Amino acid sequence: PGSSLLLAPVRPSRKALRLFSPIMDLPVLTLGGAVLTTLEVTPSSKLEDFREQLCEVVGPRLGDVTGATDLRARLFHCGGELLPGLPLLTAGIREGSSLTMLVTAASRVVSASSDGTARIWNPETGDCLQTLGTVGWENRARYQHGALKVGRRVTSAAFSPDGKLVLSSSADCTAKIWSVQSGELIHTLVGHQHCLRSAVFSPDGRLAVTTSHDSTPKIWDVESGECRHTLQGHNSEVNSAVFSPDGGKVLTASADKTARIFCVRSGKCLQILKGHRWDVLSAIFSPDGALALTTSEDRTAKIWHVESGECLQTLRGPGPRFLSGVFSPDGTLALTASLIPVAQIWHVASGKCLHTLRGHLNSVHSAVFSPDGKQVITASQDSDAKIWSVESGECLQTLSGHANALRSAVFSPEGKLALTASDDCTAKVWHVDTGECLHTLTGHQDILHSVAFLPH
Secondary structure, eight states: OOOOOOOOOOOOOOOHHHHHHHHHHHHHHHSSSSSSEEEEEOOTOOOOHHHHHHHHHHHHHHHHHHHOOSSSEEETTTTTTTTTTTTTTTTOTTTTOOOOEEEEEOOOEEETTSSOOEEETTTTTTEEEEEOOOOOTGGGGGGOOSOHHHTOEEEEEEETTTTEEEEETTTEEEEEEETTTTOOOOEEEOOSSEEEEEEEEEESSSSSEETTTTTOEEEEETTTTOOEEEEEOOOOOOEEEEEEEESSSSEEEETTTTEEETTTTTEEEEEEEEEOOOOOOEEEEOHHOOOOOOOOTTTTEEEETTTTTEEEEEEEEESSSEEEEEEEETSEEEEEEESSSSSEEEEEETOOOOOOOOHHHHHHHEEEOTSSSSSEEEEESSEEEEEEETTTEEEEEEEEOOOEEEEEEEEEEESEEEEEEETTTTTEEHHHTTTEEEEEEEOOOOEEEEEEEOOO
16 A cells, blocks of 8 residues: 556567457468468458558569569459458458459459540549540531530440450541550541441450441451441441441441341341331340340330341330340340330340339439349439349449439449449449449549440
């Protein structure tokens, strides 16, 4: 009593800390099971919390081995990929767990905007890596009646299948091919006489097809930039064109009320798909190339037999027009987006509507399936995107945060992320399971028309 005892501070051992702290060791393994490094994490840690630590340790080794710098380290646990925003505990990772690392090409996103540029982004950080353009200023004198903005609009942008190139289309009557790595302009595809609507690569990346208001789709050689064929037959603007899965055919949709199937080798028209009463807005092949799906302003979508040109099913919607349509990955279902606030899932063989996806407050501009076909994402004029269950038709997530209408929404190749493009001049990256916005891609000065992920 009355005395005091002064204790010198003692640094607790790491073992002692573990009695009171949730710190745990998390080994990172190669596919062969070798330990690359061991991370110190907590159950609440997220990928972004230790990504820098992982890169410091593993990054130099990867560069030494591969000689490459544009790589992405992907982490997996029990077969599922660990994505940003998800705590380790939620992902089922605890003391004694381990991660397996797979190194792939870095993830990229491309966007197309009315500001005259396309941009390449890193969706994991939100950083803009390349600005491609300004596209469209070259021919601005062509537009004299208060439509200069139309003259510089980039209407679409897409990656090549190998991820090395970007193909953009513009209202300046040209398409352009760019290097993803350097942002360098490789070719300008000149020959159209009016605004371009779209441009896409063939499945092998050797060819491209462009569509225009001038009614003549064109097939181009990607390596040389030369026009292989001008596809004749349409007498009004062509809204879309796509290659068949085997690359042997091109399917076009036109305001002349028809879709046409062309031979890529010869440029000759093989089939004219007649039956719509008004403009055909989109056309796409089924995954096996045996069927085609068209959507129209006449309130119908139609399923066609590619070889015969026969209409197999007519899908009738409740709204004034179908804006777009796609097949599911297995080809058994079709999905349509409408000018009214609904999307619909259809059974291809019977033409029966299985689900009407209701919940948006305005037009649904686009709707696509997830890579596994189990979910759908819709983009609406009401500024929201929604993720739906294909099996039940239930809305699983509402992705809110944009300040203006959405033009498109797509899934990442692995289906874990979503990407939206908006009239508010931004794109956003979302976590599909949680609905959390991971990054807002800012930098464009005008509305975004399209966004796309780098393919696997």
